[in-house]
Amino acid sequence: xxxxxxxxxxxxxxxxxxSDTLVLVDFWHKQCPWCxxxxxxxxxxxxxYEGKVKFGKLNALESKENRDIAVKYGIMGTPTLVFFCEGxxxxxxxxxxxxxxxxxxxxxxxxxxxxxxxxxxxxxx
Amino acid sequence: xxxxxxxLFRGENLGGSxxxxxxxxxxxxxxxxxxxxxxxRSQLRTLVVAGAMWGGQLMLTMKVENxxxxxxxxxxxxxxxxxxxxxxxFGAEMIFEDATAVDFSSKPFKVTVGSKVYQGKSVIxxxxxxxxxxxxxxxxxxxxxxxxxxxxCDAAFFKGKKAVVVGGGDTAMEEALALSKFVREVKVIxxxxxxxxxxxLQEQVFKNPKIDxxxxxxxxxxxxxxxxxxxxxxxxxxxxxxxxxCDAVFIAIGYKPNTxxxxxxxxxxxxxxxxxxxxxxxxxxxxxxAGDVQDYRYRQAVTAAGExxxxxxxxxxxxxGI
Numbered sequence: 001x002x003x004x005x006x007x008x009x010x011x012x013x014x015x016x017x018x019s020d021t022l023v024l025v026d027f028w029h030k031q032c033p034w035c036x037x038x039x040x041x042x043x044x045x046x047x048x049y050e051g052k053v054k055f056g057k058l059n060a061l062e063s064k065e066n067r068d069i070a071v072k073y074g075i076m077g078t079p080t081l082v083f084f085c086e087g088x089x090x091x092x093x094x095x096x097x098x099x100x101x102x103x104x105x106x107x108x109x110x111x112x113x114x115x116x117x118x119x120x121x122x123x124x125x
Numbered sequence: 126x127x128x129x130x131x132x133l134f135r136g137e138n139l140g141g142s143x144x145x146x147x148x149x150x151x152x153x154x155x156x157x158x159x160x161x162x163x164x165x166r167s168q169l170r171t172l173v174v175a176g177a178m179w180g181g182q183l184m185l186t187m188k189v190e191n192x193x194x195x196x197x198x199x200x201x202x203x204x205x206x207x208x209x210x211x212x213x214x215f216g217a218e219m220i221f222e223d224a225t226a227v228d229f230s231s232k233p234f235k236v237t238v239g240s241k242v243y244q245g246k247s248v249i250x251x252x253x254x255x256x257x258x259x260x261x262x263x264x265x266x267x268x269x270x271x272x273x274x275x276x277x278c279d280a281a282f283f284k285g286k287k288a289v290v291v292g293g294g295d296t297a298m299e300e301a302l303a304l305s306k307f308v309r310e311v312k313v314i315x316x317x318x319x320x321x322x323x324x325x326l327q328e329q330v331f332k333n334p335k336i337d338x339x340x341x342x343x344x345x346x347x348x349x350x351x352x353x354x355x356x357x358x359x360x361x362x363x364x365x366x367x368x369x370x371c372d373a374v375f376i377a378i379g380y381k382p383n384t385x386x387x388x389x390x391x392x393x394x395x396x397x398x399x400x401x402x403x404x405x406x407x408x409x410x411x412x413x414x415a416g417d418v419q420d421y422r423y424r425q426a427v428t429a430a431g432e433x434x435x436x437x438x439x440x441x442x443x444x445x446g447i
Binding site: 029031032033034035036037060061070074075076077078079080092093094095098099100 | 177178184185186187201202268269270271273275277278279281282283351352373
């Protein structure tokens with residue numbers, strides 16, 4: 001049972017940058033209605049890609065440290081989704097995505113970056 | 126969320142085409158769901174084409190304080206979730222995909238959802254309205270890079286910076302006021318010499334030392350490559366163009382009705398709203414419309430719900446007569 005991982009500045013490096021698989025991070029915050037709207041869709045899609053892509057989220061306004069991370073990756077609005085591969089941001093999508101479009105995005109990134117997901121599929125129990 | 130799958134699965138299995146619904150409701154905001162509650166409670170076969178983004182504009186509202194019955198207010202998504210469950214309890218079937226086409230030229234009426242066609246004796250149009258964009262290429266390129274339609278979402282990312290709000294109605298004033306809590310200055314760009322917004326909001330804006338209004342001007346271009354760096358404006362009464370430096374552009378130029386698929390099927394006015402008689406009847410007998418898709422005057426959750434109820438009663442009456 002994989003859940004969306006709630007990351008913050010403290011475990012950012014370990015969970016996201018040093019992850020051995022493709023990671024998707026949802027930059028969100030509590031006062032953002034589009035983020036609320038995305039949340040159930042994001043959770044569903046996360047379950048569908050379990051074992052293939054790691055899904056995380058970072059509350060961009062929760063602390064100064066979290067905010068610094070958001071600024072570092074050029075986040076200027078929420079929700080913004082950023083794919084990371086081996087510590088590098090490889091794709092950024094701003095704004096709410098309906099379920100089918102979100103899945104398409106994930107599929108496209110998987111297609112384009114096969115090298116990022118290999119390790120994780122082998123690890124699948 | 127399990128419900129989603131169940132209904133999708135069921136829609137797939139039935140194939141849509143043999144079944145004839147009594148009422149097909151397109152849309153799932155307060156108008157559509159109230160209509161669904163009334164119709165399904167009357168034991169009529171009810172289909173709600175709720176859309177991929179079901180729930181309407183209230184799904185994007187944090188707190189609703191003026192919907193009767195909720196003393197402390199209620200979160201928009203929670204209110205819509207309750208309405209949906211209420212309709213489902215009476216047996217309304219829901220599809221969480223968008224209607225892609227309609228055919229009202231012969232009976233039964235047809236509503237296409239992707240590759241499936243659903244048929245019904247009557248239809249209630251409740252597809253609502255969505256926020257308008259300027260339609261500039263630079264606008265879509267810089268979306269999420271300083272261009273936004275949601276100040277509550279994004280204002281905090283522009284702490285101490287300069288922001289521009291485009292528009293002159295209530296939404297524009299609300300966006301400007303929300304932004305003023307974070308940014309250094311807000312300039313409201315308005316194409317006329319007076320605001321459309323309600324007096325109470327205008328007063329708050331005029332009193333706010335951080336907010337200025339740039340009158341009689343329209344946005345020609347949003348400037349910047351990687352992120353917003355400014356806007357190029359044009360004066361309404363001359364060819365004069367000038368630039369304004371800013372870090373964010375919030376678009377709040379009003380709403381447009383979601384009536385693309387109804388063109389040529391029912392009468393629309395010059396702004397695209399569905400034309401109704403003094404009730405909810407459209408130009409096609411058996412097709413009704415409720416909520417923001419036909420109402421540009423009140424645009425409230427409560428009035429939409431009320432119209433959804435009227436449309437349901439009108440549809441029931443119509444069904445009795447055929």
